Structure formats: structure tokens, C-alpha cells
Amino acid sequence: MRTISRCTQSFTLLVIATFVLYFQAKAQSDGAGLYQKFCAQCHGADLSGGNASSLLDGIWQFGAENSYVIRNIKHGIAHLGMPSYERSMTDADIRAVVQYIRDAEADKGVVKPPTPEMVETMDYFIEVETFADDLEVPWSIDFIDPATALITERPGRLRVVKNGVMLPEPVNNTPKVLNEGQGGLLDVAVDPDYAQNGWIYLAYSHVLENQQGDRLPAMTRIVRGKIENHTWIDEELLFEAPPETYNTMRHHYGCRIVFDPWGYLYFAVGDRGRGFQAQDFTLPNGKVHRIHKDGRIPENNPFLYDEKAMKSLFSLGNRNIQGMAIHPGTGELWVTEHGPMGGDELNLIRAGKNYGWETITYGRNYNGTTITELTHIPGMEQPIFYWNPSLAVCGLDFYTGNLFTKWKNRLLVGALKYEEVRLLQIEEERVIHEQVIFKGAGRVRDVATGTDGAIYIVLNNPGKVVRLVPEKE
Numbered sequence: 001m002r003t004i005s006r007c008t009q010s011f012t013l014l015v016i017a018t019f020v021l022y023f024q025a026k027a028q029s030d031g032a033g034l035y036q037k038f039c040a041q042c043h044g045a046d047l048s049g050g051n052a053s054s055l056l057d058g059i060w061q062f063g064a065e066n067s068y069v070i071r072n073i074k075h076g077i078a079h080l081g082m083p084s085y086e087r088s089m090t091d092a093d094i095r096a097v098v099q100y101i102r103d104a105e106a107d108k109g110v111v112k113p114p115t116p117e118m119v120e121t122m123d124y125f126i127e128v129e130t131f132a133d134d135l136e137v138p139w140s141i142d143f144i145d146p147a148t149a150l151i152t153e154r155p156g157r158l159r160v161v162k163n164g165v166m167l168p169e170p171v172n173n174t175p176k177v178l179n180e181g182q183g184g185l186l187d188v189a190v191d192p193d194y195a196q197n198g199w200i201y202l203a204y205s206h207v208l209e210n211q212q213g214d215r216l217p218a219m220t221r222i223v224r225g226k227i228e229n230h231t232w233i234d235e236e237l238l239f240e241a242p243p244e245t246y247n248t249m250r251h252h253y254g255c256r257i258v259f260d261p262w263g264y265l266y267f268a269v270g271d272r273g274r275g276f277q278a279q280d281f282t283l284p285n286g287k288v289h290r291i292h293k294d295g296r297i298p299e300n301n302p303f304l305y306d307e308k309a310m311k312s313l314f315s316l317g318n319r320n321i322q323g324m325a326i327h328p329g330t331g332e333l334w335v336t337e338h339g340p341m342g343g344d345e346l347n348l349i350r351a352g353k354n355y356g357w358e359t360i361t362y363g364r365n366y367n368g369t370t371i372t373e374l375t376h377i378p379g380m381e382q383p384i385f386y387w388n389p390s391l392a393v394c395g396l397d398f399y400t401g402n403l404f405t406k407w408k409n410r411l412l413v414g415a416l417k418y419e420e421v422r423l424l425q426i427e428e429e430r431v432i433h434e435q436v437i438f439k440g441a442g443r444v445r446d447v448a449t450g451t452d453g454a455i456y457i458v459l460n461n462p463g464k465v466v467r468l469v470p471e472k473e
């Protein structure tokens with residue numbers, strides 16, 4: 001009797017196991033079937049397009065990496081008519097469809113189109129030159145003079161491009177950074193009075209080393225120093241958060257550094273993965289900070305009235321600023337900020353204001369759940385503009401050069417996910433026109449007007465910098 005029951009038990013287990021394996025295999029192999037059922041009517045039975053774009057042209061307008069493709073299928077792109085499959089497909093189904101698309105790409109030998117040598121916009125034919133190549137996650141570019149550019153590589157290297165040639169060795173002796181997740185060597189900024197004082201500013205992820213544990217707490221830190229004989233010297237610490245505010249998250253560090261015409265230095269610290277702390281003025285994260293160029297606290301900083309507040313704070317409620325620029329006419333600070341899904345923002349930052357994160361937002365969580373229903377609250381600022389779905393805005397600069405005269409004072413907005421640069425025309429405090437001027441060459445990490453008037457675009461992967469100039473007539 002006992003043996004029989006044991007026998008039945010094993011048999012039942014075997015049957016269950018077979019079924020599990022069968023369904024797993026079915027889920028894995030049925031990408032083609034799911035595609036025909038759900039996607040073919042718009043993207044074409046052979047994936048080459050129909051009502052909606054081809055999925056086999058190597059062009060991913062809304063993000064090329066699997067994580068983005070999966071997200072686009074799961075949550076849809078509502079305003080363009082791409083449905084959300086969150087309810088009708090499981091995550092395994094979606095992965096199977098994506099695998100089916102990837103296999104079809106491999107069969108057809110689809111390759112990502114090369115960086116274009118020429119792009120056409122409404123106003124200009126533009127030549128695209130490679131300015132620097134073979135970089136590892138370049139994060140930021142700034143210029144000492146028309147012949148000398150500085151580029152940060154996130155793993156912790158500061159590179160110099162001299163007369164169009166990148167020096168083979170990085171600058172010696174730059175600060176040790178925490179190169180993990182989104183952290184590392186982030187922004188580089190050249191002092192507006194560099195010719196007189198020689199200062200260069202760096203932002204990076206700094207780790208507390210005198211602590212226990214596998215993952216040491218980290219936070220954004222700002223220093224300045226000089227470069228002599230290709231070596232970083234005379235370093236001064238400008239901003240370091242109190243050690244108890246460091247945390248072990250490895251994302252949302254901010255950070256850009258800009259200077260306004262009155263000599264103030266602004267930088268941003270992202271929320272460090274703790275959105276609720278962005279409203280707490282005793283903490284550095286989720287905020288814009290303002291200091292003097294030597295690190296002193298300005299006497300008119302907006303939160304000095306409260307003893308508990310951090311004295312360097314300039315604004316609150318900023319999720320993760322990845323673009324900062326000073327308006328060439330007004331001297332005011334404009335920023336782009338990563339929202340959660342669907343809530344990337346362009347903000348005009350004013351002293352003491354609260355930009356709402358994470359109390360109000362236009363975005364949702366990446367898993368589709370709601371963070372908050374609130375988009376407006378008295379006492380919290382509205383963005384000047386927001387992007388839904390989000391482009392993953394990164395890098396920001398007003399065009400202030402003399403080569404693209406029609407674009408004077410327009411705003412260049414880079415985007416990681418959409419792999420593009422947009423040009424925004426701004427009138428007072430409104431965006432009145434937006435056009436994509438560059439796309440599809442890789443994730444855009446930074447955009448800058450060069451001292452020579454060209455537009456420089458820092459591409460994350462493949463790591464390089466391209467230089468845009470109008471085609472000669």
C-alpha cells in the first residue's frame with residue numbers, strides 16, 4: 001500500500017514537472033505565434049512594418065536596449081497608438097516576442113546604422129565629424145579654449161583633446177571615484193575665468209571608506225583643482241555631504257556643474273533612490289545646491305533662515321537632474337530632470353522653490369503602478385515642459401555659438417533612451433517649438449556649444465564625441 005502511494009506520488013510529480021517544462025518551453029518558443037496574434041496587424045506579418053514602423057530596420061526610436069523594448073511593449077506608447085500589453089501578455093510572453101524579434105534581426109543580419117556623416121534639419125544641412133573616439137562611458141565635455149577640450153569617462157578618467165587629437169593618457173592624479181551603477185566621474189566644468197585662475201571643477205561619486213560592509217555608502221562630491229604637466233593638482237574640496245546622509249544605493253547622483261553671470265556655482269544631487277527624501281531640507285539629495293566658486297555659502301541662499309536646513313540648498317524636490325544650463329539672456333538656471341516613466345521635466349529653477357518630487361509628478365513607476373495621482377499642488381512648481389513618454393533627458397545647453405546663427409539661444413536637449421538631441425525654442429518661460437536635430441547614433445549623455453561655435457554631442461555607447469558644423473555652401 002505504502003509503495004503504491006509513493007509510486008502515485010512520484011507519478012503525479014512527474015506529470016506536474018512535465019507540464020511545467022512543456023509550458024515553459026511553449027512560452028519560450030511561442031514568440032512567433034504571439035507576434036502574429038498581437039503585433040502583425042500593425043508591424044507587418046514579416047516584421048517589416050505596416051501601419052506602424054518596421055521592427056527590422058535597426059532603428060529603435062524609443063530605445064534600443066531590451067529593457068526599453070520590453071517596457072515599450074508592456075506599457076505601450078499611448079499617444080502614438082502603440083497599445084499596452086500589460087494585461088494581455090505575461091512578462092515571459094513579452095520576453096518571448098522580443099526574442100523572436102531579435103532572432104529575426106539576426107537572421108536578416110540587421111545592424112545598427114552607422115553614425116551619419118550628414119544630417120538634415122529644417123534650418124541646416126549639418127556635417128557630423130568624429131571628435132573623440134574609443135571612450136568608455138564618456139559623461140561630460142567642456143572647453144578650456146577653442147583648441148582644448150576636457151572629457152570625463154565615468155570609470156574615473158579625465159581626458160584631454162588638444163587640436164583635435166585625444167592625448168593617449170588620462171590626466172594623472174584625479175580623485176578616486178566609486179565606479180558602480182550610475183556612479184563614477186561625472187561632470188567636468190571649466191571656470192568662466194579660467195584664463196585668470198586656472199580652476200577646473202569635477203563632480204563624482206564618493207564613497208565612505210572607513211565603514212564596514214560590502215556596499216559602502218556613497219554620495220555626490222564636488223572639488224576643484226588645476227591641471228599642470230598633465231597632472232591634477234591644488235585640489236580643493238567644495239562640497240561634501242555629512243557622512244550620515246550617504247547611502248548604499250548606486251543610482252541618481254545628479255550631477256552637473258554650471259556658473260551664473262554673478263559667479264555662483266550650481267550643482268544638483270539626485271534623490272539617490274530615495275524619492276521621499278527630496279522634500280527633506282536637512283538632506284542633500286533630490287536638490288539643487290548653490291555655492292560660491294570657492295565653496296563658501298552665499299549669504300542670500302534661500303534656506304538660511306532655518307537652522308536644520310542644509311545651507312547650500314537652492315531648490316527642493318528634484319528627482320535626478322542630468323542637464324543644467326544658464327540662460328544666456330537672463331542668467332537663470334534651467335535644468336532637465338529624469339522623471340519616472342513618463343515624467344521627464346524641463347524646469348526653470350528659482351531660489352527656494354519646491355519642484356514637487358515625489359509628491360507630484362506626471363510619471364508612473366516603471367512597473368506601471370501609480371506613484372501619486374497628483375500633478376499639481378499649491379506651493380509646488382510646475383515644469384516648463386514635460387515629456388511623456390520620457391526620453392531619458394540627459395545633457396543640456398543653450399546654443400550660444402556663431403556657426404548656427406538661426407539657433408542662437410535655443411536649448412539643446414540630449415536624450416539617452418531615445419538616442420537623440422532636440423532643439424527647443426523658448427519664448428519667455430514657454431517652449432514654443434521642438435525639433436529633433438540628431439538621432440540614432442547612440443545614447444546621448446551630454447550636449448555642449450563649443451568655444452568654436454560647433455555643437456558637441458557626447459555618445460555613451462559606442463563611447464565617442466561627435467562635432468556638428470553647418471555644411472559649407
Ligand code: HEC
Pocket residue numbers: 035038039040041042043051052053054059060061062063069072073077080081082083085097
Ligand atoms: C495598433 C497598432 C499596433 C499594434 C497592434 C502593435 N504596435 Fe507596436 N507600435 C505601434 C506604433 C504606432 C508605434 C510607434 C512607432 C510607429 O509609428 O510605428 C509602435 C512602436 C513599437 C515599438 C517601439 C519601436 C521603436 O522604434 O522604438 C515596439 C518595440 C513595438 N511597437 C513592438 C510591438 C509589439 C511586440 C507588438 C505586439 C505585442 C506591437 N508593437 C503591437 C503600433 C502598434
